[in-house]
Amino acid sequence: MDINKIRKDFPMLNNNKTMQGHPFSYFDNAATTLKPKCVIDKICEYYEFYSVNSHRGDYDLAQRVDDEILKARDNVCKLINADEKEVIFTSGATMGLNQIAQGLKRFLSKDDEILITDAEHASNVLPWFRIASEIGCKVNYIPLENGRITIRNIEKVISSKTKIVSIAHVTNVLGYVNDIKEIAKFVHGYNAYFVCDGAQSVPHFKVDVKDLDVDFLVFSGHKMCGPTGIGVMYGKYELLKEIDSLLLGGGMNTEFDLCGNFGYLKTPFKFEAGTQNIAGIIGLGKAIEYLNEIGMDNIEKYERELKEYAVTKLLNEVPEVIIYNKDSEAGIIDFNYEGVHAQDMGTLLGSYGICVRTGEHCAKLLHNEIGTNSTVRASLYFYNTKEEIDRFVEVCKKGRDFLDVFFA
Amino acid sequence: MSFLLNNEMMREVIMDHYQNPRNKREADDSYKKVYMDAVSCVDKIYIQLKEENGVLVDVCWHGSGCAISTASTSIMTEILKGKTIDEANAIMEAYQNMLYGKPYNPDLLDEAIVFMNTSRQPSRISCATIGWRGVGRILNGDDTNGK
Numbered sequence: 001m002d003i004n005k006i007r008k009d010f011p012m013l014n015n016n017k018t019m020q021g022h023p024f025s026y027f028d029n030a031a032t033t034l035k036p037k038c039v040i041d042k043i044c045e046y047y048e049f050y051s052v053n054s055h056r057g058d059y060d061l062a063q064r065v066d067d068e069i070l071k072a073r074d075n076v077c078k079l080i081n082a083d084e085k086e087v088i089f090t091s092g093a094t095m096g097l098n099q100i101a102q103g104l105k106r107f108l109s110k111d112d113e114i115l116i117t118d119a120e121h122a123s124n125v126l127p128w129f130r131i132a133s134e135i136g137c138k139v140n141y142i143p144l145e146n147g148r149i150t151i152r153n154i155e156k157v158i159s160s161k162t163k164i165v166s167i168a169h170v171t172n173v174l175g176y177v178n179d180i181k182e183i184a185k186f187v188h189g190y191n192a193y194f195v196c197d198g199a200q201s202v203p204h205f206k207v208d209v210k211d212l213d214v215d216f217l218v219f220s221g222h223k224m225c226g227p228t229g230i231g232v233m234y235g236k237y238e239l240l241k242e243i244d245s246l247l248l249g250g251g252m253n254t255e256f257d258l259c260g261n262f263g264y265l266k267t268p269f270k271f272e273a274g275t276q277n278i279a280g281i282i283g284l285g286k287a288i289e290y291l292n293e294i295g296m297d298n299i300e301k302y303e304r305e306l307k308e309y310a311v312t313k314l315l316n317e318v319p320e321v322i323i324y325n326k327d328s329e330a331g332i333i334d335f336n337y338e339g340v341h342a343q344d345m346g347t348l349l350g351s352y353g354i355c356v357r358t359g360e361h362c363a364k365l366l367h368n369e370i371g372t373n374s375t376v377r378a379s380l381y382f383y384n385t386k387e388e389i390d391r392f393v394e395v396c397k398k399g400r401d402f403l404d405v406f407f408a
Numbered sequence: 409m410s411f412l413l414n415n416e417m418m419r420e421v422i423m424d425h426y427q428n429p430r431n432k433r434e435a436d437d438s439y440k441k442v443y444m445d446a447v448s449c450v451d452k453i454y455i456q457l458k459e460e461n462g463v464l465v466d467v468c469w470h471g472s473g474c475a476i477s478t479a480s481t482s483i484m485t486e487i488l489k490g491k492t493i494d495e496a497n498a499i500m501e502a503y504q505n506m507l508y509g510k511p512y513n514p515d516l517l518d519e520a521i522v523f524m525n526t527s528r529q530p531s532r533i534s535c536a537t538i539g540w541r542g543v544g545r546i547l548n549g550d551d552t553n554g555k
Contacts, residue, residue, distance in 0.1 A: 341474035343450070347529050359450045373472075374450040403422055403475070406525040407415040 001298050007383050009036040022353030025388040030172055030200060030332055030379035031357050032222045039225055042286035043279045053275055055251055072285025076232055079288050081208040088233045088271040089281050093199040094123040096218030096233035100195055101127035103243030104164055110136040114164045115157060117142045118365035119171040124197045144369055147176045151186050162192045169201035173361045175330030180212045199223055205300035209234050226287035230280030240267040249273035299382045303331035306380050310389045318396045324370045331380035337399035342374040344402040351405040352395040418522040426475040431468040431485035440551045444542045451477045455542030462493050469539060476532050481539030483519045500540055507533050
């Protein structure tokens, strides 16, 4: 991997971009990633050259749009090893999880249980809370073992009442990679549905839905160099046939009459009501091509190297830093500087051009695990460099002087 | 106020209020109360206020936040306590103007002047105003009596 060449692909990383007078370093990739020029160009291409609606246009440009969408869907299929009818475009992982929860509701009855963990993102908690209160069933938590989900701990809470288990492939704050294949197999042994939140995994390493044998997988385009407002919900065909779509409207029905009868189109169209985010779909398709050119395996290997480099350097050089996830695999460093509030640390880093995120990171149950409700999260992607990490560590050393940013 | 305009002293005032916040306690239900829950950060602050005959006889707060939100709220309670509503509104307006880089009367602001540089870090204006906005909400009748 030629990082300097890769960085040239990103307009945000070019032209000596600065923030607060310092070189710009983007360490907030778990929130959203930067976009390469080829993705931006692809989106503009749609708006400039064939900006018409999809489905049933009897003219060339409409055909072009359909072809581009088909190609994007095919790119997604190859990326996660799914079939075309199993890949549904959504506005993002959040919408996917809401659709799945509402769709699976019909299989639940009173006193059933849904299992999640307290490290889940809000989007993998609240949709379950809602259907649990609608049905009168319960949400329970798989206890974590040093940040990880283990079969031993699932065993403590799973039972014949468990109908759904929904967990993140990679947790968005701590970055532990869960052994989804093993967990899915175990959960299926209890005849429960297994839902996987891939928002922090699909962008960073190869994810194969058939190999993992998940029932559903969701992810977001903007966390993998694609545009915002586009994501994917994968579901096993047999299940997609069974569940209802969240949204009804144009492009998803076969027919309807005055008496209120209507029929669904076959999946994936059944779930794609209304005009889709066409530029988003096409942009995501391009982003996948871009990631494939670099190679998901290369991305994974490089990010682990960066993570290890950052953790080792921080631990060796900044004794005041407390890292909550030093042994997790993903390129996420979740930390605090002793005696300094996370947000004050975030402002200090920002004043040196380094973008991090602070707070609870949408995982508002996680403080149970790490004993603090506010952390600094530096999250890396394949365009980050060791030089950037060196600068980050130097700024971390100044933690004690965090008020300097208001007075220097 | 000029004695405070030294950077080192301003920094010390903020640290002092961060480490030893003033008027930080939970008052009884006779106080008007508002819960300020910042969407973008973890600041969670309750402001409580007792008003008698147009005077803010007591202002207190509890909750948690960063150095900037803690110190700014602590300083605010000291300044607003004992002021009439009209005086409080004038002070709050001056503070608001200072943070947004508009002309303001520094004589009204007492120790709150230490936040004069917050406009350099626009992302922190929300922290420096969270408690002040809470009092503003109560004075506008938008108190929730807690949550």
